[in-house]
Amino acid sequence: MKLSRRKFLAASGGAFAAAVAAANLTSLKAVAESGHGDAQTGEKGEKHIASSCEMCVNKCGFYAHVVNGRIKKLNPNPRFFKSRAMLCARGNAGAEEPYNPERLKTPLVRDGERGSNKWRKISYEEAFQIVAQKLAEAKTKYENRSSVAFFSSEGLQEGSFQMLAQTYGSLNTVRHPSLCLSSTIQGWSSVYGVYPDADLANAMFVVMPGANRAEALVTPDSMDFLRYRPKGQQLVVLDPRFTNTAAKADKWYPVKPATDMAFMLAMINVIINEELYNKDFVANMTEGFDELKAHVQQYTPEWAEKECEIPADEIKWCAREFAKYAPRSVIYPGRRTSWYVDDVAFRRACAIIPALCGCWDVPGGIVPKSGVPLKNPDIMYPFYDMVEERLDVESFGEFDNNLPDDARKEAGLPTDSVAYLGEKDGSWIRFREAVLRGEPYPVKMMMVYKQNFVEAAPNRAKTLKMMEMMDFICMIDIQMSDTAFYADLVIPESTYLERWDVVHSLAGIWPIATFRQACIEPVYQTKSMFEITGGIVDEMLKIPELWDDTDEEELEYFKEDFVEAILHAPIQDYIKYQVSGFENGYEKLLKDGVIYKTDQGVYGQSAKPGYRFKTRSGKIELTNVKYPDKGLDALPVYRRARQPKDGQFRFILGRHGWNTHTGTQNNEFLWEIQKENTLWINSKEALKLGIKNGDRVVVKSSVGEQTVKAEVTEKIRPDCVFYAHGFGRVSKGMSLVYQKGASQAAILEDYIEPISGNAAMHETFVTVSKA
Amino acid sequence: MAAHTENHGKSFLKSLIVNNKDIPAMPFIILGLILCAVGGFAVISVFVKGHHEAYGVTRQVPWGLLISSYAYFVIISTGIAFIGGLGHAFGYEKYAKISKRIVVLATIVLLAGFTQILMEIGNPLRMVYMMISPNFKAPIFWMGMFYGIELVILAFELYLIFKPNQTEADHKLAAVAGFLALLVGVLATSNLGYVFGSLNAREWYHGIYFSTFLVVSGVTAGAALLILVHTIVYKGSLPAELKPSMVSLGKLMGGGIGVMMFLYLWKMLSSIFTEPGDAYMSVMSLINGPLSFNFWIGEMLLAVILPLALIVTAKGSIKKLSMAGFIFLIGLFFTRFDFVVAGQLPPMRKGLAGSGVITDVAGFAFYSPSMLEWLVYMFGFGVFFLLYFSAEKFLNLETESHH
Amino acid sequence: MATKKFGIVLDAKKCLNCKACTVACKFENTIHPGEDDYRIWVTELELKGTYPNISQEYQPSQCQHCENTPCASVCPTKATYKSPEGVVLIDYDKCILCKACMTACPYDARYENVHLHAIDKCTFCYQRQPEGREPACVETCPTRVRVFGDLNDPESEASKLLARNHTYQLKPERNTRPRLHYIK
Numbered sequence A: 001m002k003l004s005r006r007k008f009l010a011a012s013g014g015a016f017a018a019a020v021a022a023a024n025l026t027s028l029k030a031v032a033e034s035g036h037g038d039a040q041t042g043e044k045g046e047k048h049i050a051s052s053c054e055m056c057v058n059k060c061g062f063y064a065h066v067v068n069g070r071i072k073k074l075n076p077n078p079r080f081f082k083s084r085a086m087l088c089a090r091g092n093a094g095a096e097e098p099y100n101p102e103r104l105k106t107p108l109v110r111d112g113e114r115g116s117n118k119w120r121k122i123s124y125e126e127a128f129q130i131v132a133q134k135l136a137e138a139k140t141k142y143e144n145r146s147s148v149a150f151f152s153s154e155g156l157q158e159g160s161f162q163m164l165a166q167t168y169g170s171l172n173t174v175r176h177p178s179l180c181l182s183s184t185i186q187g188w189s190s191v192y193g194v195y196p197d198a199d200l201a202n203a204m205f206v207v208m209p210g211a212n213r214a215e216a217l218v219t220p221d222s223m224d225f226l227r228y229r230p231k232g233q234q235l236v237v238l239d240p241r242f243t244n245t246a247a248k249a250d251k252w253y254p255v256k257p258a259t260d261m262a263f264m265l266a267m268i269n270v271i272i273n274e275e276l277y278n279k280d281f282v283a284n285m286t287e288g289f290d291e292l293k294a295h296v297q298q299y300t301p302e303w304a305e306k307e308c309e310i311p312a313d314e315i316k317w318c319a320r321e322f323a324k325y326a327p328r329s330v331i332y333p334g335r336r337t338s339w340y341v342d343d344v345a346f347r348r349a350c351a352i353i354p355a356l357c358g359c360w361d362v363p364g365g366i367v368p369k370s371g372v373p374l375k376n377p378d379i380m381y382p383f384y385d386m387v388e389e390r391l392d393v394e395s396f397g398e399f400d401n402n403l404p405d406d407a408r409k410e411a412g413l414p415t416d417s418v419a420y421l422g423e424k425d426g427s428w429i430r431f432r433e434a435v436l437r438g439e440p441y442p443v444k445m446m447m448v449y450k451q452n453f454v455e456a457a458p459n460r461a462k463t464l465k466m467m468e469m470m471d472f473i474c475m476i477d478i479q480m481s482d483t484a485f486y487a488d489l490v491i492p493e494s495t496y497l498e499r500w501d502v503v504h505s506l507a508g509i510w511p512i513a514t515f516r517q518a519c520i521e522p523v524y525q526t527k528s529m530f531e532i533t534g535g536i537v538d539e540m541l542k543i544p545e546l547w548d549d550t551d552e553e554e555l556e557y558f559k560e561d562f563v564e565a566i567l568h569a570p571i572q573d574y575i576k577y578q579v580s581g582f583e584n585g586y587e588k589l590l591k592d593g594v595i596y597k598t599d600q601g602v603y604g605q606s607a608k609p610g611y612r613f614k615t616r617s618g619k620i621e622l623t624n625v626k627y628p629d630k631g632l633d634a635l636p637v638y639r640r641a642r643q644p645k646d647g648q649f650r651f652i653l654g655r656h657g658w659n660t661h662t663g664t665q666n667n668e669f670l671w672e673i674q675k676e677n678t679l680w681i682n683s684k685e686a687l688k689l690g691i692k693n694g695d696r697v698v699v700k701s702s703v704g705e706q707t708v709k710a711e712v713t714e715k716i717r718p719d720c721v722f723y724a725h726g727f728g729r730v731s732k733g734m735s736l737v738y739q740k741g742a743s744q745a746a747i748l749e750d751y752i753e754p755i756s757g758n759a760a761m762h763e764t765f766v767t768v769s770k771a
Numbered sequence B: 001m002a003a004h005t006e007n008h009g010k011s012f013l014k015s016l017i018v019n020n021k022d023i024p025a026m027p028f029i030i031l032g033l034i035l036c037a038v039g040g041f042a043v044i045s046v047f048v049k050g051h052h053e054a055y056g057v058t059r060q061v062p063w064g065l066l067i068s069s070y071a072y073f074v075i076i077s078t079g080i081a082f083i084g085g086l087g088h089a090f091g092y093e094k095y096a097k098i099s100k101r102i103v104v105l106a107t108i109v110l111l112a113g114f115t116q117i118l119m120e121i122g123n124p125l126r127m128v129y130m131m132i133s134p135n136f137k138a139p140i141f142w143m144g145m146f147y148g149i150e151l152v153i154l155a156f157e158l159y160l161i162f163k164p165n166q167t168e169a170d171h172k173l174a175a176v177a178g179f180l181a182l183l184v185g186v187l188a189t190s191n192l193g194y195v196f197g198s199l200n201a202r203e204w205y206h207g208i209y210f211s212t213f214l215v216v217s218g219v220t221a222g223a224a225l226l227i228l229v230h231t232i233v234y235k236g237s238l239p240a241e242l243k244p245s246m247v248s249l250g251k252l253m254g255g256g257i258g259v260m261m262f263l264y265l266w267k268m269l270s271s272i273f274t275e276p277g278d279a280y281m282s283v284m285s286l287i288n289g290p291l292s293f294n295f296w297i298g299e300m301l302l303a304v305i306l307p308l309a310l311i312v313t314a315k316g317s318i319k320k321l322s323m324a325g326f327i328f329l330i331g332l333f334f335t336r337f338d339f340v341v342a343g344q345l346p347p348m349r350k351g352l353a354g355s356g357v358i359t360d361v362a363g364f365a366f367y368s369p370s371m372l373e374w375l376v377y378m379f380g381f382g383v384f385f386l387l388y389f390s391a392e393k394f395l396n397l398e399t400e401s402h403h
Numbered sequence C: 001m002a003t004k005k006f007g008i009v010l011d012a013k014k015c016l017n018c019k020a021c022t023v024a025c026k027f028e029n030t031i032h033p034g035e036d037d038y039r040i041w042v043t044e045l046e047l048k049g050t051y052p053n054i055s056q057e058y059q060p061s062q063c064q065h066c067e068n069t070p071c072a073s074v075c076p077t078k079a080t081y082k083s084p085e086g087v088v089l090i091d092y093d094k095c096i097l098c099k100a101c102m103t104a105c106p107y108d109a110r111y112e113n114v115h116l117h118a119i120d121k122c123t124f125c126y127q128r129q130p131e132g133r134e135p136a137c138v139e140t141c142p143t144r145v146r147v148f149g150d151l152n153d154p155e156s157e158a159s160k161l162l163a164r165n166h167t168y169q170l171k172p173e174r175n176t177r178p179r180l181h182y183i184k
C-alpha cells in the first residue's frame, strides 16, 4: 500500500535555506566566538547564561551562573513570566545533572545478558553505525519500516528524534500523552474544540477536582493559586488525599475515588434547574442545551451525595457560588488524568459547567491557549513503500481493549478500539498489547528517546515481556534509566545545560517562547539529539538497502533540503529561522532566554460572535455531535465504577514537589529530601490491620507486589492507599534508589480509557499486609 | 655561655633523676604505653578521617565525650591544685606533706585534659586568633586564659619544687604560686561552668549551679585521686606520717560528696518545676530518659552512694578510703558525661519531618560516642599513666618537710 | 543615610513545602548533600485534627540573625561577627571549631562545614549584596513566602509587610530578637 503525498518539497525547504543564509552572516559568527566553540578546559571567569529548565515539562526560565566553566547555580529568570520568576527544587537541583557521577558519559553496547548491567564503551560513530545497521536489518527482514517503534516523551529535542523516526519512515511513534493527559485533552476538546487553561490569577471561584498544583507544579498555575491569588478567591479541592493543595484550599472534599463525575453532574443539575446559567451565552455560543437539561434531571445533589460522599448541600453551595462569581469561575481542567476508564466523560462533565455559566475566554475564566508564532521548516521526508499503518490503529477489533471485566459490557464506551487515537501519540497500553500479540504485524525493534516506560507504563512485567521480544532496543537518555538498563545500546544525550535546543512556543494565557543554549561545554563530549539524529542519518545514507523503496528524486531533495540544509548546519541556524519573524529575535533569545509578543494575558479571541469553534458544529458542544457516530454517549453518563472488595484498597497515584516522575530521584540534592517512598494508609485502617507507622508492608495487586514502609496518616481516605512514583527501581545504574521503596509500575494493572486511549491508572485494587 | 647552661642543665636534670625501685610503677607505665599506642592510633585516624567522620557528635549534640573527658581531667587537676593551695599557701599541714606529689599530679592531669581539648577542637592551630582577635565576652577565651595560666603556675611550682638548694624565698614563692594555682584553678573551673552557663539555648546549664558543682566535685575528685595514688605508690601501707593526710582527704571527699548531693537535689527540683522547659527535659533524660542508666548507676550509685557509704564506714581504713576514691572516680566520669550531654538532648527544634532534626519518641536528640572518641579518651588516660608513673618511678616525689 | 538593617518577613501560610529554597541555598553557597549540612530548613508542623477535619502548616526557617546574638557572644576568636547591616557572619579563617556557637544557638542554625573546616550557617547570601540581589531562597520561592529587605527603610517591601501585618518571632523567650518575622 502506497501512501499518497503532495510534492512541493522544493518550495518549503528552499525557503528555509534562504532565510538562514540571510540571517546567518553576523550572528553565527558571534555564536562561534562566544562560548559555544570555546575551549572547555581552563575557562576562567563568571557568566550568566539564559536558558530553560528540563527537569520537568514546564521549561521555566533561568540564568545559569557559570564560574570557571562550571555551573555553580541556576537562578530564576525574572523576565520569564510564565514561571513567575521562580525555580522549584528540581529546577535548582538541575545544576547537578551534568556532574552527576552516575550520568551516562559515553555510548554503551550491551556485553552480556539483557539487564546484566554488563556494558562495553564505544564511540558515538560506532553507536551510529550500529543503529543504522539495525534499522536496515529490520527493514530488510520484516519489509516494514513500522516494525521499528519510536518511543518518546516531550522535550525541546523530541522534534529531533521525530526527524529520525520520519527519516526512517515508521508510523509507530508512541508518545507520553496516553500515559498522562490525553483523556482530559479529549474531554475538553469534545466541548470546546481545544484543551484550554484556567485563569487562576483572576478567577474568584475555583473547583479543582484532583489536581495538585501545590505539589505537581505547573506554571504559572502553581504560582498563581497562592502567590497571585486574587483577594477573596475561593478554592475548592476534591481529592481523596489531603494534598498540599487541599491544605491551602478553603474547602477540601475527600471525594470517594472515581465518583467526581457525580459531583459535576449534580452541579450541572443545580445550575440548570435553579436557572443560574448564563442564558445569552448558552443561546449564542452552545449546542445541545435541551438534551443536557433533560439528561441531568436524574443527577440530583441528593443522588450525588450517595455516590461521591460529598453532602448535597455542599454541592448546591458549590453550584450557586460558581454561578455567582461567573464568569470568573473555573473547573480546573486537570493534567495527569490517566485515572479511570470513563475519564473522558468525566472531563466533559467538568467542561460543560463553565460553558453553562459563560466562563469562557475572559479573565478569571476558562481560556483557550495562545501561542507565540514561530516559523518551522516544513520538512519533506522521503516516501517509502515498506510502511504499514500504525499498529494500535490496525489492531482495532482484534482483541478486547483492557477494560476491567465489569466495565467492558457497559454501553457508551467503545469495546474494540480507541475511538480517538492520537495520530502521532498512539495509545501506549494498546500498542504494547498489539506488540505482545504480534498482530497484525511484528514490531521487533525499539528506538526510545527520553521515555522511561519500564516505570512509566503500568504493569511492569508486561513491559519487560515486550522488551524481551525485541531484536534490538536503543535508548537515548542522560542516565541509566530502567529502560536503558534493559536496552542493547545506550546513547547518552548531553544534558539540557550542555546543549542547544530549538525554540518552542509555550502556549497558554501568557504565551512565551523559549529555547536552550549551552551553558557549559559537554562535560563528557556527549551530543544532543539533533547531533545524534544527524549522525545516524549520515550512517543510514551509507546503506543502500535502506533507500531502495523510495523515489530517487525525492531522496535527492531530502538530502539537500533536510540533511544538508538542516542536519549538517549548526542547530543555531534552525533556531534563527524559527524566530526570524521577530526583530532581533535570536539576539533576544540569547540574552533573555525568552521571546513574546506581549506580556499581557491574551483573552477574547474566541469570545467574539460568529467565532467558529473546532467542533463539528462550530459551537461549544454541551451535547457532542460526533460522538454518537462512533456509538459513544453524546452526554456524560454516570456509570458506577467498580469498587474495591472487603480487604482491598484502591491504589491511587499523585505527585509531590520534589521529583519528576522517574527522572530525578538519583540526583543527590533531591534524593536527600526524600530517600524512599512510603505507603499512605489511613490511621483507622492501619489500626485494623495492626500496621504501625514505619512498619514494612506488602502491597499486592493482581499483577505484582511491592514491599514498602507504611506511613500511617490522617491524610488519606480509608478506602484507598498511595505511594509516590519513582522508587523501587530496577536499574542498578541509579544506585540511590535501586530497590529502595516501591515501584508503582510493578503493581499497576493496565486498563485503558477507550475514547482517548489514555491509561487508566487508578483502577487497581490492592491488599495491604504486614511484611 | 651555651656550654655553661647546658652543663648546668645536665647536672640539674641528673640531680633530679632517682630510681625508686620500690614503687609499683612499671605496670602502670606499661598500661600507659599501651593506651598511648592505641590512643595514638586513634589520634592519627581522627586526623586522616576528619573530626566530622570520626566522632559521633552531631548538629544537635555538638559537644560529646571529649568535652566531658576534658572536663573530667582538668577539673580534677584544679581540684588537686586547690588542695595543694590549701597546703602550700595556707600552711595546711596535712596537705603540705604531700605537696610535691600534688603539684606533679595536678600538672600531669591537666596535660591529660589538654590532650582531650586539642583533639576536640577542630582547628587548634587557629587558636592564635584567641590572641589576635580575642572576644573578652566569650567564656572560652577565658577558659583558654585560665587554664593556660594554671599550667604556667604549675610549671613554675614544679620548677621551685625540684630546684636544688631551695631557699626561704623559694618557699615563699611556692606559697604564693600555690595560692595562685588555687585561685586560678577555682576561676578556671567555675568559668568552665560558665562556658556552659553562657549558652543561651541550653537552659539546663543556666545559673550558678554548675560553676559551684564543678568546683566542689573537682576538689572531691582531687582528694579521691590523691588518696588512690598514695595507696598505689605505698602499696597499701602508708607511712604513719601520711595517714592523717589521707584521713583528712577522706573527710574532704566525704564532705564534697555531701555538698554535691545537696546541689543535685535543688538542681533537680528546680528543673523539674520548670516543666515543660528544656531544663525539665534534661532532667527527664537523666531520671528516665536515654541517660537514666548513667545517672542512677554512674552518678548516683558510683559517684555518691557507694563512696559515701565507704567513707562513712571507713573509720580510718585507708583501704576503704582508696576504694571509695576509686569508685568515685569511675562514677565521676558519668557525672561529667551526663552533665555535658543532658543539656544538649532537648533539641532546638522538634524532630518533625523536614526539620532536619532526628529525635527518639520521647523527643530527645541522639548521641552516642564513636569508637574513636572512646579511644581518644583512653589516650588521655594513657598520657596520665605514662607521665605520672614515670614521674613516680624516676623522680623523687617525697616531700621533705621544709618547716 | 541611616544604616541598613536586613531582615526577612515570611508568610509561612503560603509555603508549599516544595524545598526550592533549601536546594537553592545549597547551590548558591556550595553546600554539599549531607544529613547535617544545611543552612535552611522547612519543617512540616504537626498535622492538626483527624480525618477528614485536618489542617497542616509548614515552617520555613534559617538563622534568625539575632540582634541579641548568643552565637557571637560565646565565640572566642570573634570568628562570628555582625556586618554593619546586622547580618551575622562567620570569618571562616578564624573559626577554631570549638562549637560553642552551635551549642549556644537556640535555633539550631549552625553546622560544621567539613569542606570549609569551619562552622557555617545562613549569611543572608551576603555575597549577593554588592550586586543588590536578593538571597537565593527568597528569589527562587514559587509563592514568595519570604520578603527580604532593609527594615530601617520604611519604604522597603519588607518594612511595609511588617507594618501592615501582625507578626511573631520564633522563641521570643530566648530574648534573641530575631530578624526573621513571621506573619500571623
Ligand SMILES: Nc1nc2c(c(=O)[nH]1)N[C@H]1C(S)=C(S)[C@@H](COP(=O)(O)OP(=O)(O)OC[C@H]3O[C@@H](n4cnc5c(=O)[nH]c(N)nc54)[C@H](O)[C@@H]3O)O[C@H]1N2
Pocket: A054, A152, A153, A154, A176, A179, A180, A181, A336, A449, A450, A451, A452, A453, A455, A456, A457, A458, A476, A477, A478, A479, A481, A482, A493, A494, A495, A496, A653, A654, A660, A661, A662, A663, A664, A725, A744, A745, A748
Ligand atoms: N506509575 C506511574 N506512571 C506514570 C505516571 C505516574 O504518576 N505514575 N505519570 C504519567 C505521566 S503524567 C507522564 S507525563 C509520564 C512521564 O513518563 P516519562 O516521559 O517516561 O518520564 P520519566 O519517567 O521522567 O522518564 C524520563 C526519562 O527521560 C530522561 N531524560 C531526562 N532528561 C533528558 C534529556 O535531556 N535527554 C534525554 N535523552 N533523556 C532525558 C530521564 O533520565 C528519564 O529516564 O509518566 C506517566 N506514567
Ligand SMILES: Nc1nc2c(c(=O)[nH]1)N[C@H]1C(S)=C(S)[C@@H](COP(=O)(O)OP(=O)(O)OC[C@H]3O[C@@H](n4cnc5c(=O)[nH]c(N)nc54)[C@H](O)[C@@H]3O)O[C@H]1N2
Pocket: A056, A057, A180, A181, A209, A210, A211, A212, A213, A215, A216, A217, A218, A238, A239, A240, A241, A243, A255, A256, A257, A258, A259, A260, A334, A335, A336, A337, A339, A652, A653, A654, A655, A656, A657, A658, A659, A660, A661, A762
Ligand atoms: N513536582 C512535580 N511536578 C510535576 C510533575 C512531576 O513529576 N513532579 N509532572 C508534571 C506532569 S507531566 C503532569 S501530567 C502534572 C500532573 O499534575 P496533576 O494532574 O495535578 O498530577 P497528580 O499529582 O497526578 O494529581 C492527581 C491528584 O488526583 C488525586 N486523585 C486520585 N484519584 C482521584 C479521584 O478519583 N478523584 C479526585 N478528585 N482526585 C483523585 C490524587 O490524590 C492526586 O493528588 O504535573 C506536572 N508537574
Ligand code: SF4
Pocket: A053, A054, A055, A056, A057, A058, A059, A060, A083, A086, A087, A088, A089, A090, A091, A092, A217, A218, A219
Ligand atoms: S517546574 Fe521546576 S522542574 Fe519544572 S521546569 Fe520549572 S523549575 Fe524546572
Ligand code: SF4
Pocket: C014, C015, C016, C017, C018, C019, C020, C021, C022, C042, C060, C140, C141, C142, C143, C144, C145, C146
Ligand atoms: S521555596 Fe517557598 S514555598 Fe517552597 S518550601 Fe521554601 S518557603 Fe516554602
Ligand code: SF4
Pocket: C062, C063, C064, C065, C066, C069, C070, C071, C072, C088, C104, C105, C106, C107, C108, C109, C110, C121, C176
Ligand atoms: S539564629 Fe543562631 S546562629 Fe543565627 S544569629 Fe541567632 S544565635 Fe546566631
Ligand code: SF4
Pocket: C071, C074, C075, C076, C077, C078, C079, C080, C090, C094, C095, C096, C097, C098, C099, C100, C101, C102, C119
Ligand atoms: S566554632 Fe568557630 S564560630 Fe563557633 S564559636 Fe567556635 S570559633 Fe566561633
Ligand code: SF4
Pocket: C024, C025, C026, C028, C029, C039, C040, C062, C121, C122, C123, C124, C125, C126, C135, C136, C137, C138
Ligand atoms: S539567605 Fe542565602 S544563605 Fe541564608 S538560607 Fe537563604 S539562601 Fe541560604
Ligand SMILES: [Mo]
Pocket: A179, A180, A181, A335, A336
Ligand atoms: Mo504528564
